Amino acid sequence: MAAVATTREVDALLSVDAPVAIGVSGGKDSQAAALATFRHLDRIGHSGPRLLIHADLGTVEWKDSLPTCERLAHHLGTDFVVVARKAGGLMERWESRWQSSKDRYESLSTVTLVPCWSTPAMRFCTSELKTHVITAELKRRFPGQTVVNVTGVRADESVARAKQTVASFDKDGRFLNWRPILHWNVDEVFAAIDGSGLNPHPAYRVFGMSRVSCRYCIMSNLADLTAASAQPESHDTYRRMVRLECSSSFAFQGSRWLGDVAPHLLDHFDRARLAEAKTIAARRVAAEKRITKPMLYVKGWPHRMLTDTEADILAGVRNEVSALLGFRSACLDRSSIHARYAELLAAKANRQMEAA
Template identity: 50%
Template sequence: MSQLDLFTPALTDGELPPVALTPEIESLLAKNAPVAIGVSGGKDSGAAVWAVVNHLNQIGHTGPRLLIHADLGRIEWADSLPICQQLADLFGLELVVVRRPAGGMVERWMSRWDGNCTRYADLACVKLIMPWSSPANRFCTSELKTAIISRELTRRFPGQRIVSVSGIRRQESSKRAQKPICSEQARLTVKTLGTSGVDWNAIIEWKLDHVWNCHKWHNLPIHEAYSTYNMTRVSCCFCIMSSLPDLLRSAGCEANQDVYRELVDLEIASTYAFHEDTWLGDVAPHLLTDEQRTALSGAKYAARRRELAESRIPEHLLFTEGWPTRMPTYDEAVLLAEVRQEVADTVGLTIGFTDPASILQRYAELMAERAEKQFLADWTEAKRELKALNKRLKEAYEEANQTV
């Protein structure tokens, strides 16, 4: 049974809500600002395309319109890009596909792991850092979607204020429930190109039944993740935000199974579970080789050893925003040396700073570097404030002279 079969329409045709609007959005659309609708292949972005294009047609908007898709590489569902193209063809719009030059999501996680191992070896972090993004650190969205999309839009529309549309809805999560209809998108502000722009959550008030009714009534293309695999959402085929049932369903798609095994290999190498406390390797172990299943068991044991070792580090020695905040004592440096060596042996890393003397020296270097950076930042901020104050004084002086 598919997601569509599970839903029985409760509305009649014509009862879809209007797009959510603010005075800022209405003003920009009235001025024919360029509108770019982000599409992923999922149900919400498809509904957003219909709703926004329908509204633009109703108000006589004649500015540029396009669909834009951030391709995340091998971790994408095979059907995602075709669905985006079908939407573009259906509405007669250009589909712009953008990609991170350094590779997709899998490459980003792998390079992050390599970088984190180097950081740990150099004592640039006191605890080993996992390769994966997380709900609290969704660099997957900011780096591989928002940044890449914004870069393309500012290149395409120099000198303009751009409207970037997303299909997020309040009903999806408590965090999205707090999202505004419209907000400034800092990445669309490029002084050299004269651009600025806003994010517009056009269907933020829509409910799930509105989305599915929109697809049914207007014959919008349906992703195979819903129709064939009964997924509840479409993003990466294996997403750090997915539910366990969705991960299992995705693993049932043969086209996703090579990347599944690749991600399990990274779990094994890093000793970090992909999905909070859920090991991706436990989702579909029958898809793994005997060697992978054995290695995964060893990785779980190594993870417990690593966590136990790092739990010995006093909280005041942990880094804050990437920097130490206080020097360890000699005895604490001895402890750090023991912990670092145990973690390195457990994970299979070659590291430096494994004796108390070198650790104390490294902490001193980092604290001095942090103090220097903070001084420069404070100095820059002071100069900015002084410049602003001088400007206000000059304006006040000129105003006083005009009054006289």
């Protein structure tokens, strides 16, 4: 097995038996990171608390992910903790985000519709459903202690991950995020798993996927999306996600519609809805392009009243978009838009006065 990478900060905390928590998803990298970390801890005589922790994302998870983590914990002879977002899994988060976007649009609390899906630039799927729930549980378990938080991040995975360091403290100094296999290659990862006598997640060698996360991940390439769609266990999730594409008019991966990956899994009604959603999406995008840059939502919006011309533009766009998506929107003419902006600006001024 390849050696782990450490830093002085990691070594110092491990030398005083700081708690070590290893995040595991069922994927190969977290599995290899757990195996390598335990071997290192045993070698240096670490006797502090150790555990594996898994954030359950709900219906989007492969059915083999949790059992893979459980087998790993049993192999290592360590505690295994499962946490989850109280308000539901990732599918529920996507659906509630769309409902929130719709509600905000109808009440003119935003200028344009917000996509329901997480994106590479806005990965609330990771921050809200993994990082937040895991760190909350670790703070509860280890109050007042600095926790060594291990992840299976590898530099080979992306340009962004290649820029990460072996270890870094979080902003509060409660967690030292350690990436012990940052410089491993994929062969070293599989060698560590195979050498342990365990099997990697079947998605790699049985399903033919290059990465394992959700059944359908915002980061997946077309080959992985296609491979996922070949598995019967993913069909219900596929249809549910395509229906959200249809109702929202937002494609799962920007310009790539999940519904195009495996249309044979859809019935005639859903295929018709998908075709209509694409038409609606194109018309929605064209309509929203009429909104000028100074009118768009930015932090602290609104900063000023609109001109009559701007209000007329916004009214036209809101009428068109609302008709396309069947919304019951308020503020569809110049006067009601001006009144809404005045209301929003007054509320903003009151909040600022109260905070002063």
